[in-house]
Amino acid sequence: MKLPGLALLLAVVGLALIIPEAAEAARINELSDSTLGDRAARFFTFKDPSLRNALAGSMLLGVCCGLMGAFLVVRKLSLLGDALSHAVLPGVALGFLWNMSKDPLAIFIGATLAGLLGAGTVQLLRATTKHKEDAALGFVLASFFGVGICLFTMIQNLPGGNKSGLDKFMFGQAAALGRGDVILLGVVTALALVAVVVFYKEYAITSFDAGFARSLGMPVQLFHYSLMLLLAFAIVSSLQAVGVVLVSAMLVIPAAAAFLLTDRLGIMLILSAIFGMVSGGAGAFFSFVGRNLPTGPFMVLAAGSVFAAALFFGPRHGIFSRWLRQRSRSARILRENTLKAIYHVLEDQDFAIEQVSTRELAERRRETLEEAQHQLGTLRRHQYVTMSSDGDSASLTPEGWHRACEIVRNHRLWELYLTNAAHLAPDHVHEDAEKIEHILGEETVRMLEKRLNYANRDPHGRLIPGLEDMRFAAVRHPGQQRATGFGSAANH
Amino acid sequence: MNQRERAFAGNGDSARIGNSMKEGTHLSPPPLEVHDVTVAYHKRPVLYGIDLTVPMGSLVGIIGPNGAGKSTFIKAVMGLLPLSGGWVKVFGKSFRESCHRVGYVPQRESVDWDFPVSVMDVVLMGRYGRLWLAQRPTKQDREIARECLEKVKMLPFANRQIGNLSGGQQQRVFLARALAQESDLYLMDEPFVGVDAATESAIITLLRELKSRGKTLLVVHHDLASAREYFDMLILLNMRLVAFGPTAEVFAPELLQTTYGGRLTILSDVVQSLGTQS
Numbered sequence: 001m002k003l004p005g006l007a008l009l010l011a012v013v014g015l016a017l018i019i020p021e022a023a024e025a026a027r028i029n030e031l032s033d034s035t036l037g038d039r040a041a042r043f044f045t046f047k048d049p050s051l052r053n054a055l056a057g058s059m060l061l062g063v064c065c066g067l068m069g070a071f072l073v074v075r076k077l078s079l080l081g082d083a084l085s086h087a088v089l090p091g092v093a094l095g096f097l098w099n100m101s102k103d104p105l106a107i108f109i110g111a112t113l114a115g116l117l118g119a120g121t122v123q124l125l126r127a128t129t130k131h132k133e134d135a136a137l138g139f140v141l142a143s144f145f146g147v148g149i150c151l152f153t154m155i156q157n158l159p160g161g162n163k164s165g166l167d168k169f170m171f172g173q174a175a176a177l178g179r180g181d182v183i184l185l186g187v188v189t190a191l192a193l194v195a196v197v198v199f200y201k202e203y204a205i206t207s208f209d210a211g212f213a214r215s216l217g218m219p220v221q222l223f224h225y226s227l228m229l230l231l232a233f234a235i236v237s238s239l240q241a242v243g244v245v246l247v248s249a250m251l252v253i254p255a256a257a258a259f260l261l262t263d264r265l266g267i268m269l270i271l272s273a274i275f276g277m278v279s280g281g282a283g284a285f286f287s288f289v290g291r292n293l294p295t296g297p298f299m300v301l302a303a304g305s306v307f308a309a310a311l312f313f314g315p316r317h318g319i320f321s322r323w324l325r326q327r328s329r330s331a332r333i334l335r336e337n338t339l340k341a342i343y344h345v346l347e348d349q350d351f352a353i354e355q356v357s358t359r360e361l362a363e364r365r366r367e368t369l370e371e372a373q374h375q376l377g378t379l380r381r382h383q384y385v386t387m388s389s390d391g392d393s394a395s396l397t398p399e400g401w402h403r404a405c406e407i408v409r410n411h412r413l414w415e416l417y418l419t420n421a422a423h424l425a426p427d428h429v430h431e432d433a434e435k436i437e438h439i440l441g442e443e444t445v446r447m448l449e450k451r452l453n454y455a456n457r458d459p460h461g462r463l464i465p466g467l468e469d470m471r472f473a474a475v476r477h478p479g480q481q482r483a484t485g486f487g488s489a490a491n492h
Numbered sequence: 493m494n495q496r497e498r499a500f501a502g503n504g505d506s507a508r509i510g511n512s513m514k515e516g517t518h519l520s521p522p523p524l525e526v527h528d529v530t531v532a533y534h535k536r537p538v539l540y541g542i543d544l545t546v547p548m549g550s551l552v553g554i555i556g557p558n559g560a561g562k563s564t565f566i567k568a569v570m571g572l573l574p575l576s577g578g579w580v581k582v583f584g585k586s587f588r589e590s591c592h593r594v595g596y597v598p599q600r601e602s603v604d605w606d607f608p609v610s611v612m613d614v615v616l617m618g619r620y621g622r623l624w625l626a627q628r629p630t631k632q633d634r635e636i637a638r639e640c641l642e643k644v645k646m647l648p649f650a651n652r653q654i655g656n657l658s659g660g661q662q663q664r665v666f667l668a669r670a671l672a673q674e675s676d677l678y679l680m681d682e683p684f685v686g687v688d689a690a691t692e693s694a695i696i697t698l699l700r701e702l703k704s705r706g707k708t709l710l711v712v713h714h715d716l717a718s719a720r721e722y723f724d725m726l727i728l729l730n731m732r733l734v735a736f737g738p739t740a741e742v743f744a745p746e747l748l749q750t751t752y753g754g755r756l757t758i759l760s761d762v763v764q765s766l767g768t769q770s
Contacts, residue, residue: 074604074607074608076604198626199625199626201620201623201626201627201628201629202625202626204609204613205617205620207607208603208604208607208609208614208617209598209602209603209617211567211572211596211598211602212596212598212617212669213617213620214570214571214572215570215572215591215594215596215679216591216592216620216621217588217591217592217621218620218621259608262608263608263609263610263653263655264608264609264610264613264653265607265608265609265613267608268608
């Protein structure tokens with residue numbers, strides 16, 4: 001956690017330093033009639049100073065929203081981000097009214113105060129009424145936002161003052177970020193990073209188990225409120241670039257995507273910050289290419305794509321990978337069932353023969369010849385069988401024999417266990433064993449053998465193949481090779 | 493026969509506790525003193541005038557019906573809930589001053605088991621009380637956490653995310669975390685709820701071992717039948733303190749009836765089994 005944290009911090013400082021001094025390049029507006037491709041190419045030259053501001057600001061906001069959002073998601077407070085971001089709107093308007101200009105500091109202070117007032121109102125409603133968090137959040141979100149809209153309408157009707165760009169607070173316009181805005185974002189992001197890296201242990205335990213943390217004598221409330229303050233800072237400093245309406249998406253979506261990919265908080269924080277940064281950058285890019293379209297929606301779309309990618313292609317919980325796993329599992333079960341059928345054919349012949357013809361296998365599996373051929377082909381690819389030269393019959397390789405024995409053993413042991421220990425009738429145990437034979441691990445098998453006193457016949461009187469049998473490469477006669485099943489191997 | 497032996501052993505235990513308590517008063521203050529404690533939720537009291545002193549080295553069960561305030565009592569002791577009256581002393585000092593000597597096992601449902609932490613991370617949290625602000629767990633802390641996991645037989649699961657565990661395993665993790673606190677007084681909130689039989693017997697063995705090392709344990713328990721066997725002292729609680737004393741004295745039909753009030757249906761079985769045993 002420490003090293004990646006430091007690396008992120010360096011990246012943030014770096015981003016904040018790429019702030020242009022003078023605007024010697026042509027303004028974006030003068031290029032408004034160039035093609036999309038030209039604009040994309042122009043984006044990557046990073047020559048335009050306002051573009052550099054927009055990009056650095058967007059990426060910084062992605063990092064700090066990603067960090068704060070990760071805590072919101074694991075604390076199940078995602079909606080709080082939404083409520084707070086809407087609650088700051090009246091503060092933005094009041095900050096503007098302070099001296100009728102878009103002074104970043106005045107707006108920052110006004111918005112932060114409004115956000116904290118909103119958070120306080122939520123707490124108060126929860127503590128003094130029987131309402132739960134959701135109703136309190138809903139009330140604060142809507143009422144504060146309503147007041148904000150009223151104030152904005154009022155400002156638009158006021159004479160004087162530089163009102164241009166004020167409307168951008170709604171959906172965000174990264175291109176409107178000034179040098180001061182980017183510095184503010186840099187400071188807030190650095191603050192959030194330092195707090196999270198230094199007090200990682202404290203934030204983790206107070207998020208996971210506040211009661212236990214308090215029993216250790218930790219100032220749980222202090223950490224909670226500091227997190228809320230940092231959250232308010234993150235929201236307020238991001239407003240200009242992503243907008244009031246969608247900043248909550250930048251809090252929740254990168255963190256939610258990260259949560260899908262990992263089950264460690266430290267890794268989740270890093271992933272969330274990276275996803276936020278990438279989404280912020282992508283938002284700035286598309287906004288620029290699309291001729292100064294609002295940035296917020298593009299950032300959210302980018303973050304949404306990351307989320308969708310995590311949802312579908314996440315290595316462990318992803319839908320696609322789960323589907324792949326399921327497919328490979330059913331393929332394995334089919335292979336194992338074919339192996340088992342080969343074993344049965346051999347067993348019926350008292351293991352006097354070594355080769356099983358496709359026809360015999362098809363009859364045993366009650367399938368067509370083509371299906372049986374296909375399955376033997378699969379087994380051959382897995383080196384479980386070798387085919388005769390005419391391709392019409394198969395014999396098991398040592399690996400194939402071993403696996404077939406294991407499956408048959410699992411099946412018969414389980415049948416025996418169900419009849420002996422669970423007292424099920426012998427004709428009721430087959431179906432269950434059909435399923436469990438593919439998933440019994442070696443450890444469970446050892447336990448079953450022990451519990452069954454190393455019995456070597458299943459409830460239907462057939463021999464249960466043992467370790468000794470599996471060791472032999474070619475077809476053997478299980479009954480003659482050992483006297484008492486696994487016990488014989490263990491007794492040597 | 494067996495039962496009688498056990499009862500006899502129990503008496504012996506409590507006698508020994510009596511002695512150690514006498515010694516304890518000379519040497520060190522009792523692990524827990526609760527004086528006239530009243531706790532209220534939204535101005536409605538849920539615990540009235542609780543008054544008791546727990547002697548050193550005892551394994552105490554807290555029993556009572558649902559809503560009797562068993563968890564509330566434990567939380568009030570630790571200051572997690574504000575007291576509306578009375579005071580609590582832990583090892584002769586306020587809880588805040590003694591909190592490093594107290595281990596806590598919260599109810600299993602009190603946390604989100606989908607939280608992205610590993611079993612090891614959770615057990616390490618038991619060490620946090622001994623670390624400075626912003627200090628990371630040391631190698632030694634990890635070693636202790638590992639030992640505690642081993643003690644509850646959860647070491648093979650150290651790197652699992654905590655949601656991928658059974659109820660009994662989750663409870664063992666919480667227990668390991670409390671062990672990692674290396675405390676002298678343990679407060680446990682329903683450690684036996686939702687655990688398998690193997691875990692239950694493992695937990696009670698562990699509790700007895702802690703007791704034999706001179707630790708004091710207060711355990712909220714919901715099952716009357718096993719309470720008699722598990723604990724050498726009982727706190728019978730139903731908003732008021734009904735009784736507190738050695739199990740052999742307190743586990744009596746009249747007191748249990750007072751504690752459980754009208755809920756006689758469950759109780760009658762226990763009372764009956766009491767009758768047959770004696």
